[in-house]
Amino acid sequence: MEVSNQRSISFGKTLKSLNGYVYVMLIVTFATSLCLMIFMANQSILLASKGNGTAYTAMITALGNVGGICTAFGLKYIRKITRTDTMAWGFVAFALSYICIVFFNNPALHIAGNMFSGMGIVMVNATIPFELSILANHQQFPVAIAMNTLISSLAGFAAPILLAATKISAGANSYLAGIAISGLMAVVLLITRLGKRIEKKSGEATASNVKNEKVQEA
Template sequence: MNNMKTKIGVVSMATLALSASVVGSAIAAISQSFPDTPISTIQMLSTLPGLGSLIVTLIAGQMAMHISKKNLVLLGVTLVTIGGLVPAFWNNSIIGLLACSVVLGAGVGFISTINPMLLSEYFEGEERSSMMGVNTGMTSLGAMILTGVGGVLGGQNWRHLYWVYAVGIIVFLLVLFCLPNDKVQKEVINSEGKKEKVSTIKVLKELKAPVFIIIFISFLLGIAYTAYMANLSIVVAQRGVGGTAMTGIISAVGTFGGIFAGFGLKYIRKVTKPNTLAFGFLSILVTLVLTYFFANPFVLMIASIFSAMGMVMVMATCPFLLSMVSLPVQIPVVMSVYAFINSLSSTLAPKLISWLHIPAGVPSFIFAGALSLIVAVLLIVTKFGAKVESGAFIPDQDEELVSNNNEVLE
């Protein structure tokens, strides 16, 4: 099952996971075509996909218990393609553009939620961890290529930017022909030998503390990383390093670092295992320290690489560990909650920092650095990663129940 075709089918969809960000580069040009529309409304073209994605993450897990995950991915890719391509030829209405943004975001929601489920289903052990790293690298690579090509296409006319979403047709075909058909598990066999329907509420009630701890860790990473990205341009300006262009270059270098870290995660884990999560937060800490103390563009680029490596280590390891502390029947719900919290963390991070009365710029860096250090120390002291990977947190179940459920899965 775990052949090259399956790998291509799984990671190809990851190239569209950040496709909603492509439109952001054309906001200024689009606003000129709609002079009577407030700029805040135009900016919603970048934010509404997040809303569509957030809504879908709430229901995708439950849908995966009734509909083939492959079909849900195909639906997601179709929505991304339609939501992205329609504005290429129907673009005279800002309401229409906004509606397409929601459709596109809904498609991304299906992809980002179902993708880790498939990785957990088709790969085991270190291969699963490695594939999650490759998947994260493909996500960054896809975003970089789509943004670059979209920028070129829309250089003369922003409407042409949307043609970049034609890549969705290729991804659809790759998923259709390379991804195996998965079986939907609608029932499990309880300890009494009776069949029971899979219930989302029942699954949520049966989840153990390690599941929520891992999801909370990903939430904290989202806050720390967003604090860095949202305040980078401010700190760069305060340090006198440069303006928007320099910030863009620093971020671009970091993207390359994330791509290489994703594809090389299996080698990174040889050094960091079983404390990969802790090392991820330490990498974010290194980023914040370097950016805080140095005003050298080269050092800031190195710092950006560390931030991307930290993001990859945490965001690739969290679903891997979640798959180890959840039963197969729980995976759809667990990954749905995980995807929802991930989307929520980046959305809430600026507001949360503001509610704590932490000013923008350097103070936000200090807050994110302290948060990263605390999380890393707690992970190392408690040996949380080692306990998860050793199987100490595998849900307690009757051996007969586990055996019966495995038979159902097969």
């Protein structure tokens, strides 16, 4: 019983000691999962309304996966261009994915839309754990990752409920909502320079650790 209480207190202290930016990253995770679910759940409905069948949807989805694969392999080089704004450009990719599908009835653009979606997923989802590792120490990191996974699952569950609650119908209207959400997230991330602020925290923490080590040596 005492061991159980110690564990719960330890978890509570860990939760309270988390950097505030961790919770900001959880909001980014929620928005990412929301964008992904809107795209996946409504693509077949939207393409069917344009006169395309299930086989067509499967084909462009399969070909579009190449975008995510190429982005994963080239993320190191992409980050050299996007620098600390990789997540923001990931949401730009999400917005482009919706635009290519909802406003055009062209196979090449539909494939491009799925490629942009894959790019967005990789650029955001690969960056979030990296940012969390900067913000959390070795004790806090498992808790931060667990919370991130939970929020991602909740967003997938909540997406259709939120759309229904706001009276946004499936298909084109959901994609327009996706453009608005991803566009807003991109603008907010670019204006606030969230990535730069977090990586600045990393630099400060490193400098502090070096200073502490020198004091201990002295």
